[in-house]
Amino acid sequence: MELLLLRHLCCCCFFFYFLLKAPLMVVGLNQEGLFLQQMKLSMDDSSQALSNWNPKDSNPCNWFGVTCDTSLSSSVVSLDLTNANLSGGFPTVLCRLPHLSFLSFSYNYLNGSLPSSISTCKSLRHLDLSQNLLVGPLPPSFSSLPNLLYLDLSANNLSGPIPPSFAAFPKLESISLVANLLNGTVPPFLSRVSSLKQLNLSYNPFDPSEIPAEYGNLTQLEILWLANCNLVGSIPPTIGSMKNLTDLDLSLNSLTGVIPDSLTLLVNVVQIELYNNSLYGSLPAGMAGMKSLRRFDASMNRLEGEIPHELCALPLESLNLYENRLEGELPASIAKSPNLYELRLFSNGLSGNLPAELGRNSPLLWVDLSDNLFSGVIPENICGMGALEELLLIGNSLSGGIPASLGDCRSLTRVRLGGNQLSGEVPAGFWGLPHVSLIELSGNSFSGEISPRISSALNLSLLLISNNRFTGMIPTEIGYLGNLVEFSGNDNLLNGSVPATIANLTHLGKLDLHNNQLSGTLPSEIRLLKKLSELNLADNEFSGRIPREIGELPVLNYLDLSGNSLSGEIPIEMQNLKLNSFNLSNNHLWGKIPPLYANALYRESFLGNPGLCSNLIGLCPNPHGGEGRSHSLIWLLRSIFILAGLVLVVGVGCFFKRYWDFKQAKSGSERLKWTLTSFHKLGFSEYEILDCLDEDNVIGTGASGKVYKAILSNGEVVAVKKLWGVVKKGDIEDGYEKKNRVRDDGFEAEVSTLGKIRHKNIVKLWCCCTTSDSKLLVYEYMPNGSLGDLLHSSKGGLLDWPTRLGIALDAAEGLSYLHHDCVPPIVHRDVKSNNILLDGDFGARVADFGVAKMVEAPGSGPNSMSVIAGSCGYIAPEYAYTLRVNEKSDIYSFGVIILELVTGKRPVDPDYGEKDLVKWVYVTLEQKGIDHVIDPKLDICFKEEICKILSIGLLCTSPLPINRPTMRRVVKMLLDIRAEYKRKSEKKGATPPSPYRYEDESNLGNIV
Known part of the structure; x- marks a missing residue:
């Protein structure tokens, strides 16, 4: 009785509070409207999505997202607030709506953990809380919802095992827990929910688990998704018992054994x-009985034997069996599939002729049969239905010519026929396909000329025709190809001159025409090719002078003009180039070598030019060497005297400035009261730190302040960050105040974060020192600076591949600690290579927590992220337009760092155009292949490991957050790769790892 009275008293108090809070709300508002108003007050509605929830209405049925049932006295039966930009905890007051059966908060910012009181929502049939920021375990009380049919908690940060109570759902038909942090094993007890029609547990870091054989009892199941669930063992034969199954996804696991015959049931x-x-x-x-099968993908396994005729006889739409060990012929029945649009069988051992009718009856879009043993001719009607976009047949033994019908296949965007035995002339229309971006004909025996109709191929970016027998002149119409990035036509029989219209190719990055019969002079218009980085015209018949304008190419780093008949002096303007490799040997050049190149490092670049003069061995002696040396000595002495005078003047000025600063500091020392806050046991005082804040000790300057190197009396070395000054009295400009307020927030975030955490891969914060107008942060000193500075400087060669792999692993472990071992989890929000610091052994530490956020910290909703934190090139795409912060944003940024380690390139660069590094990698893989992505400084013997790490980087930078792995999963993948490398290295007599071949760039996409 007392509890009942107390409950009534609380309700009365709430009622009167509501009257005082909003006296106009209750005019005519029914009880359900009051509950909804209470929900609105409990949530942060930054986008005003609930602005029309007007308390003056007699009932809420006209409010946004609210649906009522007139047969139930206009009671609220549905609340759909999908993508309403709401934040806050789950509003349990909604469970007091007696007839609420549909509830969706998908794509919002709900945070905190799910309350066990959610079980009081007895009428719920549909509950969707996907794409939020929920954390903590799954409430066991969920199974107490007696009418629940649909439950979707995907794409949150829920953790822990799936509760055993989930076996007690009485009516549940669909459960989706995809992309959370669930662990434990994949639970067999879910097989007791006999009403299930959809079970989706994909993309969770479960402990290694077998597919429960008990799932065969789910005879009503239609969809079973267990992708990327750390599954091991074999596929149980009981899977054939799920007669109603329409969609089965077991991809991205470690399943072994054979595919059971019961699958055909x-x-x-x-x-x-x-x-x-x-x-x-x-x-x-x-498989003949699987009449409904439309898509079958068993790629990247170790399957053997032949492709069954009965599989190819099915009405398939997509067949993917690439990267297996399949042999035999491709069954002719595949050509009869009326809906087949995708056929990818590359990297197998398939042989024989391609089915003659392939493409005649099928709307083929993508065909990739590369890296097999196919022979015979390309089917005449492979583009029979006019839809073919990609035709990839590289690395086979195909013969004959290109079918004339392909010259009329206007839908083609990519054609790769390299590495075959094809011959004859290329159809004229083939050169001018209007949508094609890549034509690769290299390594065949094609003949004839490049047709002037190539002017119609306005989208062509890669023209690769090397190692053939093409003759004739390069047509002037090639100048119409404004999107051309690479033209490789080496090792042919091309003649005539290079057309001047080539200057119109403003996007051209590589021009390789070596070993042809080209003649004439080098066109001065070459200066207009501002993006040209590689120029190889070696072993032709060019004559005349090297044009001075070649020195105006800003990004040229590879130049080979050897084996021609070039004459005259080497233009002094060539010193403007940033060449990594060049060769002018075996020409008729004379005169002096430009001073920049007159050293032994470049000696072989000039051999075979009898008229070139230099002191280098093998080149003619300098007849004016004595006079030159005398002249140089005079200039050297004059320069020394001038430099000494400047040093004296600057030194006197610095002395007086330091003396003045010392007097000022001494006079004001009494008013400076420093407060030291330590986070570890210290062997120094704040005053010892202050004595080291000298400009001579500055080792870096950034947006937040200066960094000093401080060598202490005990021999210890620390790094001191002195933040820029805070606002003083009288500084009233809004911009100034805002800027310094941000800096204060950064200081607080740095201290509150680094002061509490301890991890070997997180930079150690020794202490902080503060006064009213100064703030100092004292860190452990990292001798090798930041990864970004080292990787992108001339010292990048110090970072060999094992070192880079170790850095990636260290950084991943640091971020994994922040995401998974800190309570609440911490999101760094500014992960970049400049914030990865390296110790003396190149061990990595994550640093700079000035914009870090705790996931559950108060105010971590959308309002606190009103501006984008992070650095250009590292910001996840969804963060840039939603300002939504979770661990997936850090994972994207870490993926960019992996791409930096693999490519050696910066995250943003003018050479990318409107792209960033992520897009550049995707495009380069698509158009040029893996060899053009890997940093040339890296040893090719590590190519297999590099490719695997690259696939992790691409996975982390997936445009969809749901597809990115957790940092814990990333660490495991990196550890597995390093362990595999160590095993190979420790084998006696082991040879360097064999190259991990990616003849087609789609391989990498499929790995991801």
């Missing part, structure tokens, strides 16, 4: 995804 299945496992053996027999 899934007569209703439409899609099967088994890619990226370790399955072996043959494809199952008896």
